[in-house]
Amino acid sequence: xxxFTDQVIVVTGAGSPKGIGRVIAKxxxxxxxxVIIADINQSGVDETVQIIQDEGGKAEGILLDVxxxxxxxxxxxxxxxxxxxxxxxxxxxxISQKVTVAEMTLDDMKRIFNVNMFGLxxxxxxxxxxxxxxxxxxxxxxxxxxxxxxxxxxxxxxYSASKAGxxxxxxxxxxxxxxxxxxxxxxxxxxxxxxxxxxLPQEQAQKxxxxxxxxxxxxxxxxxxxxxxxxxxxxxxxxxxxxxxxxGQHMD
Numbered sequence: 001x002x003x004f005t006d007q008v009i010v011v012t013g014a015g016s017p018k019g020i021g022r023v024i025a026k027x028x029x030x031x032x033x034x035v036i037i038a039d040i041n042q043s044g045v046d047e048t049v050q051i052i053q054d055e056g057g058k059a060e061g062i063l064l065d066v067x068x069x070x071x072x073x074x075x076x077x078x079x080x081x082x083x084x085x086x087x088x089x090x091x092x093x094x095i096s097q098k099v100t101v102a103e104m105t106l107d108d109m110k111r112i113f114n115v116n117m118f119g120l121x122x123x124x125x126x127x128x129x130x131x132x133x134x135x136x137x138x139x140x141x142x143x144x145x146x147x148x149x150x151x152x153x154x155x156x157x158x159y160s161a162s163k164a165g166x167x168x169x170x171x172x173x174x175x176x177x178x179x180x181x182x183x184x185x186x187x188x189x190x191x192x193x194x195x196x197x198x199x200l201p202q203e204q205a206q207k208x209x210x211x212x213x214x215x216x217x218x219x220x221x222x223x224x225x226x227x228x229x230x231x232x233x234x235x236x237x238x239x240x241x242x243x244x245x246x247x248g249q250h251m252d
Contacts, residue, residue, distance in 0.1 A: 005033070011038065014048055026057070036060055038062050067115060088139075120166060139182065174240035187227055
């Protein structure tokens with residue numbers, strides 16, 4: 001068991017019941033951490049907080065628009081005022097869109113990058129300030145197998161490009177902030193058993209499964225467990241890394 005007692009963990013995009021964020025937040029809470037559920041969906045935030053508290057964990061919800069610098073800074077200020085620390089940041093918030101480049105608009109491109117890349121930048125920049133002051137921190141960013149293999153699962157080229165940007169940004173930043181006791185790593189999930197996967201036509205789903213050596217989609221808990229390890233004190237010598245979680249679908 002990895003111990004996050006007395007640590008404060010911010011998880012963006014943890015209000016949605018459809019993705020990975022809620023499971024990530026629940027896993028940190030089970031390890032003793034105080035989890036900040038930061039999402040633009042108020043009802044989703046409230047629901048996630050209630051689930052964690054019902055299971056005996058500690059959580060607080062904060063409405064957050066990752067694309068707004070003011071919203072991000074207000075979130076950090078609120079956390080610092082209440083708890084006086086931010087030990088871990090999980091940049092999970094993200095959006096996708098299935099569209100070809102021929103049909104893509106500039107607004108489509110901007111919308112994807114505003115959340116997946118620029119929102120991640122704003123949250124990272126704001127949260128790493130108290131981490132630097134404390135001389136300790138863990139940042140884990142959600143990228144995607146699409147960033148490494150050029151799509152082919154979900155989303156368009158703008159999604160793949162934004163997630164590739166996350167990888168390069170994280171590696172560069174790791175060189176800047178490791179001297180402050182802060183590590184920053186990425187996870188690159190492949191096909192994961194979420195609502196998006198369940199909505200695929202059976203023929204299309206089987207075709208994807210045929211390309212995965214382990215023969216199944218991954219589970220959200222498997223992604224969460226990897227993230228929690230990277231955010232632990234035990235992972236202190238891992239930084240600037242990208243961890244593939246795809247059942248062998250893509251191997252570097």
